[in-house]
Amino acid sequence: MIATDLESKAHSQHFRTRKIDFGSFFLSGLTGLATLLILAILAVILGNIIINGWPNLTWHFVSTIPKKDFFDPDTTGVLPMIIGTTIRVFVMTIFVLPIGVITAIYLTEYAPSGSWLTRIIRAAVNNLAGVPSIVFGLFGLGFFINFIGRNMDQLMQNPGPVWGQPAVLWASLTLAVMTMPVVIVATEESLKAIPMGLREASLALGATKLETIIRIVLPQALPGIMTGGILAVSRAAGEVAPILFTGVAYYMASLPGKLSDQFMDLSYHVFVLSTQSPDIEKTRPILYATVLVLLLLTFALNFVAVLIRARVRKKLRALG
């Protein structure tokens, strides 16, 4: 009885006739358009800069230290700006990576989870990420230069201000404070991703917590930590506000030689060229070229970091 019932049902019932699903059609069209729009914006920005900047990007331009009038397209160059930006990003990385990584290690490996102190530190890190960059600039001026720098001068009994004035060191430290949350969060995520089983295996063999972190946890977390570093470099390279009061110079005749020197900077130079020029039409070609150099330098700094990370990953994969 049952068998015949099923048979007759199978014969009588057909699949519903296919209808066009307008909802899906509309939504896929919409998402596609949104993606295209973003691509278009990027293409316009990059295209504009490359088309207008490329013809003016000469070897002379990137290798020349400009004379006093750097608005003259024929004689000017951006070598000191390239060097200044590179130095401040490197010095920042030297400070932000160790401090950020150690903080992240404390938060994930040592701090009792859920204690009020841990929660306060986490909240502080998250809030730090939301502070406008000009505020970091003012903080750098008030804390690093006026407080630490001046006290250093007093202690060293310098006749004039050496550290109590804008300098590469203070600009880099200000940037380090600004990018700290990026490094902390990236490191924390990569530490959390390491299986508990590996830590337990190490501890069960008689390793101390520190030995476990150094020998097992950190090597595994290295690519993730470097991702944090890359993000920090990307953000810092283009920032102007944090260095405005803490180290950047409008014009310097010579390259910075010490950490207490001021420096010229690409991003700031873009601002100067576009706002301070006596003849904006005449300056426009070098403005485009400078922006292009800034973009290329940011890409280059990122590229170096990505290459190093790829090598670390490959090494880890060969082992693991």
Add this chain to the structure above:
Amino acid sequence: MAEIVLPKLEVTAQTPLAAGAGPPLIEISNLSLSYGKARALKEISLNIRERIVTAFIGPSGCGKSTLLRCLNRMNDLIDGVRIEGTTKIGGHDIYAPDVDVIELRKRVGMVFQKSNPFPKSIYDNVAYGLKLQGVKSKSELDAAVEQSLNGAALWDEVKDRLHSSALGLSGGQQQRLCIARAIAVKPEIILMDEPASALDPIATSRVEDLILELRKDFTIVIVTHNMQQATRISDETAFFYMGELIESGPTQKIFTMPKQKRTEDYVTGRFG
């Protein structure tokens, strides 16, 4: 950093394998453990003899793994754990304030449920514990690695690729590598937390053969869900239920004529 002094074990030609022989090496008395307000272990008293295999059996959540982790103080890693009662190994309280946990864990090795080789080479996995102890001489490390891999019945399979990644091994090989890693530091006791539960039958039987072999040199405490496994490899069995030790004794006795009704129900598969 006071050391706990464990008695030197004399290796005799005829190590007694039968249950009930030899003095207790681990003495657990009135051990209770709670996570916050939840009590996971309730006043457990149990003696474990040296150089036999003792199996902990019981349904999931009965506390057998928790008790196992008390023996090398792995529970210390969990926030909010409170432990009462005493646990002695070789007559010394391992929870005494002057005990160096690191030293304890060198003497009480552990093999985990999920094989967890380090993402390093096979060689570096086995040498890890020794390097921690400061062994630097290459010949010494080479010899220890070979001996441990032999001891874990893995040497023939991996001797040609010692320096390739441990993660390239099969599940069963990885678990035997973890056993090799544990015995490399020459512990006196090896704790095994369901070491074969993630393995196929062939790999399981190899691990079981290995455990029977290791019994000659080590005191083994194993947690298992597999009743047949307990009968095949253990000399003594302890049955846990809801955080309590219901019954313990020679494995044969537990499985053929248990004293408690609950034990009988469990070993005959009527609940669990």
